[in-house]
Amino acid sequence: EVEVKKVKEKKITPKGPIVLLGKLLPLLVLLAIGFFAYLKISSVLLALSQQATIVEKPFTVTPLSSYYVDSGTRTEKLNAVAASLDIEPVDRQYDVSLGFLTMPFNGIVYIYKDPSLTPNGKELVDSLQEELVKRGLVASVISSTQSFTQLKSESILIVPSDYLPDSMVSRIDVLRSKNILLFLISKDPSVQKSYVGQTKFVSDFWTSEGVSFKPSLKKSQALSLSYAEYEVEGASNTIYDVSYFVLSKSGMRYLFLPVSVDASISNYYKGGKKGALSDILKVFDAYIRSSVGDKVDYSVSGGNYTFYADWKPEQSSNKLEKLESFNALLTVTSANRTYYVPLEVSKDYPGYAHFQLPMPVLPYNITNEESLIELFLNPKENAYKRVKLLVYDPSNNVVDERDVNDAVPIPPNIPFKATYINKNLSTGTYILSFVDARTAHTYARTVLEIGQLEVKGEPDFDKGVINFTFYVGGRPTQVSQATISYKDFKKTYTGVQSAPFDLSEYFKGSIPSGTYDFKVDVEGAVTQTVTLKRVPRTNIGALLKPTNIAMLLISAAFYVFAMFIKRKEELPFSIDIPDFAPVEYDTKEITEEQLIEAFEQVNKFYKWKFSPLNLDEIKKGISTVLGDNELVLNDFNLEIVLNHAIASGKLIEKDGYYLPSSWQDYGFTPDQLVMFRKIRDVCVDLAIPFKPLSKSFPSTTLTFPWQKFDIYLYSPYNKASLIKSILSRVGDETRAQIILFSSEEELDKFEKVLSDGTQQSSLLRSYIDNELVFIFTIDDLIKHIKQLKS
16 A cells, blocks of 8 residues: 555656746745835835824924015006025925014903013013004903903914913813914913912923923024023924924814913013013914915025016006005914014115116027116215126025226216126026125115016917917016027018018928928027817818719709709899999008007907907007098908007907007906906906906905905916915815806916926915815806806
8 A cells, every 4th residue: 555655656756847837936026026015105105104204304494684675667666575584494395485574463452460470471461462452453451261251253372481381281172162363472381380380281281282291492484582491393384493383183273383482581581571562463464464465486405596576566646656664574484383483574775776678588598678766876875886787596596796986986876777698697586786896885776677578479370470479477568589480491681579480481381291300599598398289170182082073073963953943933022222323442550559549449449458359349449549430440441450460579469359569568468358358248248247367476356245256366386386376275165266267278287387396386276176265267267157146
């Protein structure tokens, strides 16, 4: 039996390398799967660890300087500020926003006066109340935590006390339900103190809120306090450098200033009681006034930078009131943490400097035009001054220095025309400072923005012409010389805003369908490729096939036969048309300037601002300008005149509406103005109240009985500021936030922008998905409005 088993075993046991490989194959497969699983898990863990590192890694912001800057043109002055920061570390990206504080808090501020406060602390509470009242706020002092139930919703509670007051923790739910911000000025909020002096630790409470405190003697670079008692871990925002804002796990809002108000104030503050009060008010202002007006957004890596922003003043009595003192706010965000730097800006020089052209402008090597600046020194001494010009780049480095007026002294008290040639400056924002050549005293500052050239091609393939227009900052601009070429066919243009390129000369006739790449070379400095496509159309050649010809002949034969056998119809009546006398026509001439004036006259008549016109309205304007109310214009002749103005760059046509191209200098695009015109027309027809077009940001508001529509007119040139503005206004259930697009194509491009992975884009995407923000094309919105009214 043993031998038989051995024989059988021998027969059923395979041998050889192939059999061995077959045995090892499952093991090799398992090893490969394990290896790839290891690599995948390792990569995920590495990404998570890197992400955790990014989130937890702190960053520091050191304010270096902030100063007033003259901006805008001489006829349209702007309020402006420049601020320099040092941001560390340098190996990461930061989102920076600089804007103007225009919306102060208008709720009630309660100040808790702890009965156990020392005289120093009680005096500080009284002074704080006085200062808040001076700011126009309603400030009320309370002395018991039991009165928390009587506080108004959406208010602020300031608690200046070394420790949490008696029963504070048990009343947090009341504050949270009323959405009250709790501002704690305390050296140790982890301890709660009763009225009779008993203390107990409340660390468990803060742990449940997701807040922890770390001992610290951190010195402040921005406030007057000597050091902070602790740092707040888990804070989402840092205000200045030692104050923290926290949105807790439960949804409660906390603001911490980690100092003592009971100890000797001189030990904490360089300025004593005044320094303490100043710090509290600075932190308070930074939080409640963090709602800004116009903003400029930047994305930078760490380092030393100068940021710049300007905004249009409010219009009053038909004059632009330019402020020489205002507040601004600089925010730096990275890894879900935000650092606030409030700025108090005042004009610190006697004169002014304004460029003749609005910003941005193109580099000198593209335009060959020097920049004209109106400079007014206004020194204390009535004496001629030698002036130097210093040019600072975004990193606050002097990149150009030269004598103004070739070092010839400048008159002190009359405007002087200075020139500047920006030969060596690349794209970016630069601060120009005019200083005394001897004492370095500053007489004026202004800002120079060097923009990028953009070339757009508008094809008219039927006529064989492609019109290329040059833009900077969204508005047409002139270039000194441009060469446009298609393959070996090229044309050169001098001193133009737009260049008509006749492609039919290359093809010696009509242009076939296909894709065309045009090379646009501007002064040898900028070369861009513009790609245009002509969609194929059915032509007569496609019909001249033998089968098609045969079908045409058969159809013609049937038609002739049908006409031959058709019964002749007798006319029951006839009309005798008499001869009319010939019509006499008179010729009228109109200049391009008069044509532009026609647009202004119609807008003035209807009390409109920057409103595009249709053909009938243009006819009315021309009759007014020419002083002939009986003038009859036909559409054919009028369109010839308008097309000439469009070809010369004076007019723009969009969706059957016309507007002067110069209106773009006021910050609006043609698409935005046409969209607002369509909105206004439907609102007037349906009796819907609406606001005029906003100057600070292209938007309007429609008022329905149940809700208001805040409508933001989209342009590719303002998408960053639009996203920021939308995010700051979401949450009011009485208002619908709508982003409006001129076409489906623009809407599709915007949706692709929302997939760029940035925090703002992702947040806005979620708001749109949850119907907190709506996106419409202008045609869809008009249909929606009509449905709502019906």
